Amino acid sequence: MATIANFLLSKPPSSSPLPTLPAPLFFRHTTSSSPRRAKPKQPLFARPGRPRGLTLRATSATQKSSPPASDERVQKVHSAEEFDEALRAAKDRLVVVEYVDSRSASTSRMLPFMVQLSRQCNDVEFLLVMGDESEATRELCRREKVNKAPHFTFYKSMERIHDEEGIGPDQLVGDVLYYGDNHSAVKQLHSREDVEKLIEGHKADDKLIVLDVGLKNCGPCVKVYPTVIKLSKQMSETVVFARMNGDENESCMQFLKDMDVIEVPTFLFIRAGEIRGRYVGSGKGELIGEILRYQGVRVTY
Template identity: 80%
Template sequence: MATFTKYVAKPFLNFTSTTKICPLLPQFPSNYLPISSKSKQNFPNSETKRHITVAKATVAPGVKKANSEERVKKVHTSEEFDEALRAAKNRLVVVEYAASHSINSSKIYPFMVDLSRNCSDVDFLLVMGDESEETRQLCAREKIEKVPHFSFYKSMEKIHEEEGIGPDQLVGDVLYYGDSHSAVVQLHNREDVEKLIGEHKVDGKLIVLDVGLKHCGPCVKVYPTVIKLSRSMEDTVVFARMNGDENESCMQFLRDMDVVEVPTFLFIRDGKISGRYVGSGKGELIGEILRYQGVRVTY
């Protein structure tokens, strides 16, 4: 779990025990990206390199074969890169920095291709760092030293980055930073919370409020489960999310709710907070939701 005791001085209320979370380990180690301006003699041209990368990657079991018409856009210059970020406006942009010599870049690329098929409201870019002097300069500008490296942008601002991650974490990051269409209600201030609570005082639905921070690994890890539950339990449970570090109003709400560790899930019914779960355990979260719905759960 992530702790932000420097923001909150109040003691934690003893609703449920805290779950310890091990740090996420990358499934693929990173490779250093050569920054030298001298191109290697055995580099094929840029288009050939892309096909080689995809061909190597498609040997992984369960990965669909990529074709030349994917939604992943390859950029060759800093100007193309900046224009792609401008054109995306407020949409999430996921950038993979790769290299033709990197086996790990080849392994992760098809998973980004699959995500591009399923996430139509997210833009995906590929930068081959060893393609040319211009792409090397772009990587140097963005301080990319190892590949595969993923950066996430919104409104031309870098909001998150990861190095050497595997498919599950990539999917989790895209869902966490790009979610704009699931059944999870996105809350941006205290007024949003109060409005949501007011809307469900009458119908008696349980509200599960997922409180996290923008760069919290365990928050990202559990979020795909939150999305799945929001769809399977939509008749009886309302799921919502707030990032405490989005603005001062959110941070003050966390202080008022005595939240000192994230992710914290607040359970709200009939306008009152009836309990909470702290941690990213999927089974434990589901068990707590069922318990607050009145379902007897034994461990």
């Protein structure tokens, strides 16, 4: 987990009870037992680790795959002017830029996979910059401070939100899902008011709300998110999944402070307007176990 250094004065013991929470609108703290807490593994804003086991339906990191018939969904960019225009045209959609080098062996391995990914993610724009193609592309790389290939940058609304270097297909899939998820069953929350509105809307139906709280540059948050997407589809009748990036804006960061979130990812379990508990960590099996436990299923570890 990544540690939010701003809030952490002393590390809580792994078996300590849940901290006392404030009582804003719709939130009432209950005294259920605290689930096990995973130990933090990564400082805030450190380079994300490489997750394991993420697979894309068309291929995987351990399978050889032939490139698709065409790469028309990957836009080749030959200058800074074309690059800037492509970012403007994408508006608020996620843009994934891969910088490659014609002499790089990693380029030949990753490029076919990115082409496949582009054909499956129609709401994401993919750009390709051949860094050693010309002086114009070399200048673009210098401007964007890209020194190695392959290098991936992620943009939204022309804002550079994330960088990756030396990653494999699984990590790329996780990043695209995490930063470009607009249409899954996971509700995207952008303020405290969004959280309160969601909770009020489900006070009557008694559905469990699982709120995934993370940060933009958080490797463990990216690692566990494909599992969150899968669970949101499998448990849609009984569980509502939502997520918030605490560093998206001041309202989100204040929400993390109010909820005493000191490590990410943190999953808050809410039912009938009450916070019933939380799980801190990115373990897929443990997350599933905690969700089942808060649904009343007896779980042993």
